[in-house]
Amino acid sequence: MEACSDLQVDVNGEETIFLSKKIICEYSGKFKKLLGKSNCSERNLKVIFNDFPGGAESFELVSRFCYNNGRFSVTPSNVVLLHCAAKFMEVPDLLEQTEKSMDEIRFWTWPDLLAALKQCQDLKKSPESDPLAAKFMDSLVGKLNLTVEASPSSASASSPDSSLFRFSCDSKSTESFKNSSARGTWWFDELLVLGPDLFETLVKIMVSHKFDHFIITRFLLYYQKAKFCSANLDEKRKILETTLDTLYVLDRSCVSCKTLFGILRIALGLKNNIESSSMMSKLENMIGNQLDQATLDNLLVPSPYRSNQSYNVNLILRFTKSFLDSITGGFHVQPQTERLKKVSNLIDLYIAEVAPDPCLKPSKFLALVTAIPDSARESHDEIYRAIDMYLEAHIGLTESEKLKIIRRLSYEKLSSESRAHISHNRKFPAAERVISQKLKLKTSTDDSPGEALNLRLEKMEISGENEKLKEHLQGIQWRVMELERACRKMQNQMEIMKKISKSTRRGNTRSLPKLCS
Structure with a gap:
């Protein structure tokens, strides 16, 4: 350097560099403005930078450019540092x-x-x-596109349910995971050097370049798996947001329902009220669209922290709503009907699984039962089983609450075994057992006045606005049933007495002496 080192530059507190004011001002517009009218005779001139891009390393590179009369080798390995530093120091020759x-x-x-x-x-x-970074990644994706086109089979090398989509932090599984990668995805490991921010930009560029959706999906999940173990909470959230935002716009067939539930469990494990974010809404929508591919084990998601319920019922209700929205207005009616039946059977199994939870409120239980249109259920046997278990676990329900739940049963859709069972089920209110015997009453030729009254009550439409009338009619139904039960009991007793009387008469006849016969 020049002997006249009349300028000190403190670069971000990393290093103090001594320079010639004359030389540095010849190339740098920023130093010309800062040092303006000062001259070389003035000593102890000092400039302090706290935000110099690239720190002492990039400042030294620019200084060398100035001391070499503007002659310096610009290469891909230093172009970024030189460019950002030249912008900061306003060195037009270097920028060029x-x-x-x-x-x-x-x-x-x-x-x-x-x-x-x-x-x-x-x-x-x-x-x-x-x-x-966007400029470099654009070029990078262009090169990758050529790679994918040269290896068309790489996209189908693995299915969404393969080992590439397992979520584990185990080092051994990670190693085998890398070794099992298809030849066309060698660049997955190379791009792990990118942080969450650049990862997000890269994926957006891939989508804009119409990169193969299946490859993008594999890369998203590979990156998430590899980076999650060492990432902090904010980084994990960023990675998940990027993954879900991207999956949301890709072809939905590229990711399976099983994989989405794996992501869901990771997302629910994060803090920061993640469940209320738009990210969670997108995930719920994607799962809801594929709900017919889910299993009961998938749905048994634990309830959120501080909730008394065992399972996250609200989450399943949202899944169901998303599914119903996705099939509304579908052009292929039959396939949609089959999908609806699958989801209906799945939800019925779920209801039976959560019914014994003593903390499950009646309103939530009813919401589950009514979440699926009744037309999608060919049988109500599972619903009856669930209601039976719910009443068993919730003995403190009022009669009104019981009736609201039991009315959701379609007795015409119960099997003969379930009808026989419900007629003797003491957990069900007597008023509802009348409805369960509806078919028997219709075929009876000796209907009692009480039975006729009960059938009329069944056909009445009770307004939800008049709760007192509803309770009154329910009480009448209850009393009618009690009277009918008492009548049947008396009839049974009379039949028994008749049989005993006949038997006694026959016995007495046989025991008489021949003289009196």
Whole structure:
């Protein structure tokens, strides 16, 4: 350097560099403005930078450019540092060289692009880093597109349910996971150097370039698996948001329902009220669209923290709503009907599974029962079983609450075994047992006045606005049933007495002496 080192520059507190004011001001517009009218005779001139892009390393590179009379080798390995520093120090000659170097980006190698991206990542505070990173990644994706086109079979090398989609932090499984990667996805490991922010930008560029959706999906899940174990909470959230935002716009067939439930369990494990975010809504929508592919084990998601319920019933209700919305207005009626039946059977199994939970409120239980249109259920046997278990676990329900739940049963859709069972089920209110014997009453030729009254009551439409009338009619139904039960009991007793009387008469006849016969 020049002997006249009349300028001290403190670079981000990392290092103090001594320079010649005359030389540095010749190339840097920023230093000209800062040092303006001062002259070389003045000593102890000092400039302090707290936000210099690239720190002492990039400042030294620019200083060398100035001391070499503007002659300096700009390469992919230093172009980012030089460009950002030149922008900051306002060195137009250096900026011209860096921009010319980046104009040749199509000739850069894969390692050159990765090195440049790594530098962009290290210069997070520089406003120039993001546009540069996008430029490099655009070129990177272009090269990857050529790779994918050259290896068309790589996209089908694995299915969404393969080992590539398992979520584990075990080092052994991670190693085998890498070894099992298809030849066309060798770049997955290479791009793990990117942080969550650049990862998000890269994936967006892939989508905009119409990159193969299946490959993007595999890369998303590979990146998530590899980075999650070492990431902090904010980074995990960022990775999940990027993954779900991208999956949401990709072809839904690229990711299975099983994989989505795996992501769901990871998402629910994060804090920061993640369940109320738009990210969670997108995940619920994607799962809801594929709910017919789910299993009962998938649905048994534990309830949120501080909830008394055993399972997250609200989540399943939202899944069901998303599914119903997805099939509404479908052109292929028959396939949609089959899907609806599958979901109906699945939800019925779920209801029976959660029914014994003593903390499950009647309103939530009813919401589950009514979540699926009744027309989708061919049988109500599972619903009856669930209601039976619910009443068993909730003995404190009022008669009105019991009736609201039991009325959801369609007795015509019960099997003969279930009808026989419900007629003797003491957990069901007597008023409802009358309805269960509806078919028997219709075929009876000796209907009692009480039976006729009960049938009329069944056909009445009770207004929800008049609760007192409803309770009164329910009481009448109850008393009618009690009277009928007492009548049947008396009839049975009379039949027994008749049989005993006949038997006694026959016995007495046989025991009489021959003289009196």
